[in-house]
Amino acid sequence: MNINLTILGQAIAFFIFVVFCMKLIWPPVIAAMQERQKKIADGLAASDRAARDLELAQDKAAQELREAKQQAAGLIEQANRRAAQIVEASKDDARKEGQKLIEQARAEIEQERNQTREALRAEVAVIAIAGAEKILEASVDASKHNEMLEKLAAEL
Amino acid sequence: MAGTTSEYIQHHLQNLTYGQLPADSVRPDGTVLSEATWTIAQTSGEATQMGFWAIHVDSMAWAIGLGAIFLFLFRLVAKRATSGVPGGLQNFVEIMVGFVDNSVKETFHGKSDVIAPLALTIFCWVFLMNLMDLIPVDFIPHLFTLAGFPYMKIVPTTDINVALGMALSVFALILVYSIKIKGVGGFVGELTMHPFSSDNIALKVLLIPINLLLEGVSLLAKPVSLALRLFGNMYAGELIFILIALLPFWAQWALSVPWAIFHILIITLQAFIFMILTIVYLSMAHEDNH
Numbered sequence: 001m002n003i004n005l006t007i008l009g010q011a012i013a014f015f016i017f018v019v020f021c022m023k024l025i026w027p028p029v030i031a032a033m034q035e036r037q038k039k040i041a042d043g044l045a046a047s048d049r050a051a052r053d054l055e056l057a058q059d060k061a062a063q064e065l066r067e068a069k070q071q072a073a074g075l076i077e078q079a080n081r082r083a084a085q086i087v088e089a090s091k092d093d094a095r096k097e098g099q100k101l102i103e104q105a106r107a108e109i110e111q112e113r114n115q116t117r118e119a120l121r122a123e124v125a126v127i128a129i130a131g132a133e134k135i136l137e138a139s140v141d142a143s144k145h146n147e148m149l150e151k152l153a154a155e156l
Numbered sequence: 157m158a159g160t161t162s163e164y165i166q167h168h169l170q171n172l173t174y175g176q177l178p179a180d181s182v183r184p185d186g187t188v189l190s191e192a193t194w195t196i197a198q199t200s201g202e203a204t205q206m207g208f209w210a211i212h213v214d215s216m217a218w219a220i221g222l223g224a225i226f227l228f229l230f231r232l233v234a235k236r237a238t239s240g241v242p243g244g245l246q247n248f249v250e251i252m253v254g255f256v257d258n259s260v261k262e263t264f265h266g267k268s269d270v271i272a273p274l275a276l277t278i279f280c281w282v283f284l285m286n287l288m289d290l291i292p293v294d295f296i297p298h299l300f301t302l303a304g305f306p307y308m309k310i311v312p313t314t315d316i317n318v319a320l321g322m323a324l325s326v327f328a329l330i331l332v333y334s335i336k337i338k339g340v341g342g343f344v345g346e347l348t349m350h351p352f353s354s355d356n357i358a359l360k361v362l363l364i365p366i367n368l369l370l371e372g373v374s375l376l377a378k379p380v381s382l383a384l385r386l387f388g389n390m391y392a393g394e395l396i397f398i399l400i401a402l403l404p405f406w407a408q409w410a411l412s413v414p415w416a417i418f419h420i421l422i423i424t425l426q427a428f429i430f431m432i433l434t435i436v437y438l439s440m441a442h443e444d445n446h
Contacts, residue, residue, distance in 0.1 A: 006212040029230070032237035
């Protein structure tokens with residue numbers, strides 16, 4: 001176990017190795033590691049952000065859904081009201097139309113009755129005159145008895 | 157197994173040493189050198205004779221080879237590093253880098269581009285060098301013996317020179333940063349004005365040697381403890397593996413397997429401690445709170 005030049009040789013080798021390691025090994029490896037660390041940190045931050053965005057989007061979707069439902073409910077109510085109005089209006093129209101028809105029919109009936117009455121009256125006058133003639137066996141002077149006949153006809 | 161038990165153990169604990177033998181040395185084969193010669197030591201005695209100006213070829217080769225494997229693997233990933241989905245190897249490298257980066261951030265609060273790569277290099281390199289301890293003690297040395305090498309020690313961290321070389325490099329960094337951050341005056345002040353201080357000038361001057369002794373010892377203890385802790389743990393572990401290898405071959409597994417499993421913890425822990433203490437020492441050098 002002799003102390004000799006090996007000390008110096010070892011020290012020189014040590015120095016060269018350390019310089020080599022310092023210049024050519026440590027910087028690239030540590031740079032790659034730090035870069036990866038940064039990438040991972042960025043990735044984690046991005047995923048956090050995405051999760052937050054998703055939550056926001058979900059909130060927004062829920063809100064829009066709620067609004068759409070409200071809008072739809074409003075529309076349905078409006079439609080119902082309108083339908084009721086329309087039904088009501090049609091009922092009114094129908095009633096008026098019916099009334100009109102009835103009145104028209106009445107007027108026609110009245111008119112026909114009057115016509116019939118006039119016809120009957122004329123006929124009754126004729127029949128009455130014929131009957132009177134038969135009874136009197138003489139002709140009735142129409143012109144003479146016209147006034148009386150007309151009075152009679154009016155009474156019928 | 158050649159020779160006696162103690163020869164076997166000594167053989168395993170001897171590094172392959174290349175150095176200069178003085179003139180008139182007698183080689184093991186009986187030849188006498190006429191002049192000082194650069195050669196590989198054939199015995200422990202020759203290795204000792206070579207003195208300081210020799211080098212442990214095996215320690216250096218394995219240490220540099222393992223360091224190169226570490227750098228090659230990590231460079232491979234660094235070149236193709238992607239911030240997308242990482243592949244298997246990149247995953248592993250990133251775990252190591254992330255682990256070291258965390259350790260540095262927990263302990264060191266200043267800003268430095270050197271400390272983190274330094275800590276990564278220390279951890280991976282020391283771990284790989286310690287890992288060689290788990291290879292059965294005779295496999296690779298025996299192959300090298302067959303190839304003609306007298307000695308081969310494959311665990312660089314069981315060589316005090318390797319541990320001390322790294323610890324002294326860290327010590328040099330401690331000194332450099334202390335002076336860089338605090339200035340020469342600040343650093344000297346730190347060594348001489350603490351822990352004992354006084355408002356009285358005379359007393360203050362009187363306390364300087366005491367402070368210097370205390371702080372100097374604690375400063376010098378840093379590299380020594382750093383080196384000896386790693387070396388001691390690995391050397392002891394290796395020695396126990398060698399002792400286990402002395403048992404009959406059919407009984408070795410009963411001890412070597414539990415020890416190897418326990419040793420997995422030791423080699424990781426020692427690499428980790430070396431790295432953490434380096435970070436702590438350097439962060440202390442960066443702190444300017446005196």
